[in-house]
Amino acid sequence: MDTSQTNVIDPKVDKSSNDVAVSVSNLSKNYGEVEALRDMSLEFPRGQLTSLLGPSGCGKTTLLKIIAGLLEPSSGTVRVNGKAVAGPGPDRAFVFQDFALMPWASVIKNVSFGLEMRGVAKNERDEIAANYIAEVGLQGFENSFPHELSGGMRQRVGLARALAVDADVLLMDEPFSAVDEQTRRKFQEDLLELVDSKNKTFIFVTHSIEEAVYVSDQIAILLPRPSRVSEIIRPSNFKEKGADAIRRDSEYLDIVDDIWASLRNYVE
Amino acid sequence: MKNRALLLKFLSALALCIAWEVAGRIPVSYAFPTFLESMGALINMTLDGTLMSAYGETLRPLIIGIVISAIFGVAVGIWVGLSEFFDWLFSPIFIVMQAAPLAALIPLLVLAYGIGLTSKVIVVCIMAMPVIVLNTSGAVKNTPKSLKEMGTSFLASKFEVILRIVIPAASPVIFAGLRLGVSAGFIGAILAELKITPTGVGDIITYSRSIADYASMYAAIFSIIVLSVIFLNLLDKLETVLFRGNQRGYISD
16 A cells, blocks of 8 residues: 555656657747747656756746746647646646745645645545655654744655655756755755656756756756757766766766856856 | 743733722822722622623624624635735725724714614724734735745645635734734724713713712723633634644744
């Protein structure tokens, strides 16, 4: 009942195949006069982590929220597993920059919220939620309230909530920007492991170049006014070297430098 | 910790009673009885049943008015908070209601609705409703955007977002509004009895003053204050039962 349960729901996806989980085509978004996105097209390979990286105002969060179905594009389509997106769906789960935890609800109630909205019975959703709370390392805090947790622990709750609904695609909006540096490093290492162990597609918004290069299989560099994809980088060699070696790898350092060289002109 | 809070509350009440007693003994005014005299009158009125029957009269418009104000006030407040259109439509009415000098309007109400229960209920509502509506709508408008997005992205329907996220998130401020509304409603109920027809506790106050029985007058006033304090404490308990985590503060950092 426990772990086999989640495996049954989990779609068996061949990680090595390079098919596309999410594709964005000719997406535009206008806020009145302001053009936030113009004719953007981008593909997100299944089972991999793609970062959206760019200076502030480049529309990376807008793009993520359109993929999530939280915002309507002015034109263009988003397809998840081949199906056009017309709002939030069970195939996507969101991790918020400010955690977005309900302060009046305990950790387990927060984590099981998505399951509850999907109509999962109480016993079952508590069991699933408890498993994911343990998986993110918060065992024993099930009945704590968000204000009793540190920033890092709060985001672990947010992550457990997103994992609990077992969506194919995880959308992460600068998830580590509100936690301290040391916690952030730990999170990045954990994220690598998560991408490795789950057959999920991650779309990860960040403004940290190092973070993007460290965690990503593919980095989409977005440039502002109007927002467009300027470059797609696929780091290839250092992923296998293990979490500890990456930060000293020469390819890693070169890519960080290259990205900074191309972005520096756009930073005010 | 809890005992200490209780002790402090008790000490503060005691200090007030002593100050009252001292002020009555000086005396600050010929028309100001001592604490002990007032308590004596209170006990007398309780024993001979005057107080009971008076509250039978007073509580009717008070409770009807407060229940109407709470239900409609919160409902309208949520509605106004969710829709800009209704904000424009309704907010001015309640702002005017809140600012209106009610005592001056009472003759108009009596003209329109007579001197019966209706007028008194309306007075209670005019006192209690605006603050409830305005607090509720303000709190609903300020629901953190990311919490609502969280609800939507985890497949909550619009109705579920309101029920499961907007209302709980707004609840501390809604309850603050209810507390203010309830105390205003108590003032309204007494005001109605003083200005429309002297019944219930208002009658005790008016009558005792006219025969210079100031001890009874202050006893009546004291009893209404005690009642409203008890009522507010019950409201606090209700909030704790409904929204436990909120009591310990918001995540603001």
